[in-house]
Amino acid sequence: MAAKPKLYYFNGRGRMESIRWLLAASGVEFEEEFLETREQYEKLQKDGCLLFDQVPLVEIDGMQLTQSRAILSYLAAKYNLYGKDLEERVRIDMYADGTLDLMLMIAQAPFRPPKEKEESYALVVQRAKNRYFPVFEKILKDHGEIFLVGNQLSWADIQLLEAILMVEELSVSVLSDFPMLQEFKTRISNIPTIKKFLQPGSQRKPPPDGHYVEVVRDVLKF
Incomplete structure (x- = not known):
């Protein structure tokens, strides 16, 4: 069995939320590792996981993908959500x-x-x-x-x-x-997969609050 996609991002929407939506709509289960400290972020950088020193990062199909637009395009093509021509x-x-x-x-x-x-x-x-x-x-x-x-x-x-x-x-x-x-x-x-994602308890994230903003600022140092 192929490993579940693993998503590295903050515990909030940001640029990862559309990726979560696409996976959920495709019926694909995924794991998440939430960035909560500067040290986690720096380890990803040191390990060479972040192509341009930016998240989101998605591990899927043996690859480490960054840049949200590229990730979305890949998922859309992989799960037949990208048209016929x-x-x-x-x-x-x-x-x-x-x-x-x-x-x-x-x-x-x-x-x-x-x-x-x-x-x-x-x-x-x-x-x-x-x-x-x-x-x-x-x-x-x-x-x-x-x-x-x-x-x-x-x-x-x-x-x-x-x-x-x-x-x-x-x-x-x-x-x-x-x-x-x-x-x-x-x-x-x-649509059943989307309806499930919209239910309480799913991996869909709520609107950002003050804590989310504080964590992002602390991790990214801006």
């Missing part, structure tokens, strides 16, 4: 990159001063409603299928659901003007 793949990339832009704004906000943090969250909701969600609403309407690309689940669908749920934590009514996205959210949330 190059045309579908580039569309998946475009859609995933769009949602990633939005999610990174959310992920970076807790590290800002309180006033800037609240301004960042307000900007996220504004951009979601005015820039990102209208695009995906139109894609779903024009495509006429239940998924964003082709007619099967892809990385783009999984990451869009992740982004929707993150923005809803900031504004519960953010989808009120997007009926196609409301239906999409319900459909994708009810």
